[in-house]
Amino acid sequence: MAAIEIQGLEKTYSVGFWRKKPKLALRPLNLKVEDGEILEYYGRLSGVDSKTVSRKASEMLERVGLKDSANVQLRKFSKGMLQRVGIAQAILHGPRVVFFDEPMSGLDPMGRREVRDLMVELKREGKTVFFSTHILSDAEALCDRVAIVHKGELQGVGAVAELTSSVGSRVELIWRGTIVPAALQGLGAECHVTGDTARALIPESSQDAALDALRRERLHLVSVMPVRTSLEDYFVQKLRPAQTMAGSRA
Amino acid sequence: MSSRVFNIAFNTFREAVRDRVLYNLVAFALLMTGAAILVGQISIDIERLVVVNLGLTAVSLFGMVIAIFIGIGLVSKEIEKRTLYTVLSRPVRRWEFIVGKFFGLAGTLIVNSVCMAVGVFAALFYVSRHFQSADGWVLVGLYFIILQFLIVTSLTLLFSSFSSPLLSAVFAFSLFVIGSFSEDLRGFASMTRGISKWLATAAAYLVPNFSALNVISSVAHQNSVSGQLIVYNTAYALFYATMALSGAVLIFERRNLK
Known part of the structure; x- marks a missing residue:
């Protein structure tokens, strides 16, 4: 049309x-x-x-x-x-x-x-x-509606909020020390240690379990922050399965 | 419609002028000045003949080079660099683009030829010290050269609408050379028989008849040009250029520009 x-x-x-x-x-x-x-x-x-x-x-x-x-x-x-x-x-x-x-x-x-x-x-x-x-941040800042196209194929279309809401919300936990409880790995956390501070990004649904794991290890919690889901997160989530499949095929 | 064609034509002309295409006039001026001085010293009673011959031949050759080398890039460069998108995203039809380009280059060649004609007449005045009524036929010779330019420009546009710039230049130049000997080709056709006669005749009528449009030698000898030939040549050149341009438009209309 x-x-x-x-x-x-x-x-x-x-x-x-x-x-x-x-x-x-x-x-x-x-x-x-x-x-x-x-x-x-x-x-x-x-x-x-x-x-x-x-x-x-x-x-x-x-x-x-x-x-x-x-x-x-x-x-x-x-x-x-x-x-x-x-x-x-x-x-x-x-x-x-x-x-x-x-x-x-x-x-x-x-x-x-x-x-x-x-x-x-x-x-x-x-x-x-x-x-x-x-530059996905430009699209996020300016657009009412976004269409994600990868290799010529439409991956998703809609308002930014609609698209990002489909990505599971995540929470950032920060605690003192360099110890990363093994239980966090099982919760799908992405953990990073910087100096004497450790940081983990976990799905919002695992927040309570993650906090329990930190308490069990008697670690000193610094902050718990919800992480805003960006268009980039949506893009990565959309493409990751395809790339993983391509990788396993290779 | 006409304003868009005019805009593209004017822009093509302006682009050619700013790309220093008209600098060839300097080379032409030097050639005519040198020729006028030299001819005055070595020729007796044939100064006029030499100046007209040399001048109009130079006008023709300089113009052909411009027509071919600018013409081959008019469409192909725009496609290759995809600059065409900026123009065709406007309410501009593809045929308007081709026709505008044609008129732009034709305008450049006409302005170039008129400037050169001034040079020819200046050289003529220098060697003869006066103008004769027969000098007016030089203008007819010049007019026929411009008609040749129209044909070559349309052919170059036709070739560049489907082939590479290099091939377009080769095709256009080859047709110019063959067309310059088209009378010989017709003579050859009349002497042969069978399939070769048929092929030679077809080729003779298909290639542009540049020999009919070449009256340089005749006007240099102060011979007149019949009004009938002027009318025929005008009609022929306009018909041929229109056909070639229509072919260019038809191909360009169907071309996938993705």
Whole structure:
């Protein structure tokens, strides 16, 4: 259905698109940014009339923070600046749906922040933003709905809370000493000893049994903290069985 | 529709200009200046003939090189680097992209040829010290060269829509060479019999007839060009370029760009 909408002329008008590798995706790189050449080109291709395209290009440059850039050709821009130009061209014609392919790839922390803020702004404006990323924390921070795709196959789709709730909750136990009770291993705990402190991550359901084991050994408990389940946990849990099977096959 | 084609065409032209394609004009200017000075010293009464011959041949060769070497990258580079996605995610039809690219390169070649024509006339004025009415036929020669460019550009686009840049260049250049001898090919066809006659005739009509579009020698000798030939050649070149461009569009429309 989405493909039909994109291919259809009227529907296409409301779609914005930006892919990674900005040095390759923007042509010609010898167009200038300052006088709006590149944005006007893509704006006109998107059906923006010539009377308003200059004004919109100027607005977009301001929006992505390139208004004060020197009158230089695109080929002289940094990756972060190109990324911003790419995003500007994707949203110049006011699309209702925007596709970004790894929009924060290769950016420095400030660049990532700027792009992330821009995507939040688009969301607030009521636009639907699709973006692909390998950084799951970005997806978790920005997305209402997430689809996990591995090797071309959909592993799961839904709201972040829905997906992460399917992963069993875990609890972190910290105690003094370097002794790790053998009973904890049987509870499926992941134990680590750092200096004179030991730490174990255990399923929430095993919390009481784990605490009993620590008491039996007379260990000094420091803290018991529930661990927030992240999208990464969901991803790892989803893929682990497949990888284990692949490993056993190998 | 037309505005999108125009935008792609204008952008192709702008890209070519900024990629210093028109720098070939400097080489051409040097060639014409050198030729004008040299011809003035070594030729008696044939200065005009030499300048027109040399000038129009240079316009043709420089333009062919640009048409082929820019043309082969117009589509293939965009596919190879996947820059096409940024354009085709707009309401741009694939045929609009091909046609826009064609007009962009054709525009570049026309501007290039017009600048070169100024150089030819300057050299002509330098050696003759005056213009004659017959010099107007040089413009017809130039017009026919531009028609050749339209055919070569469309063929290059056709080849680059399904093959690699290198093969596209080889195909386009081969057709240019064969087409330049198409009258000989027709002569050969009339002399043979059986299947070879049939094949030679088919080949003679399939390859672009560049020899009919080459009146350089004729206009250099101050011969006139008939109005009928101008009309026929115009119709032929436009028909051939349209067919080749349609082929490029048909292939590109079906091409899987994943």
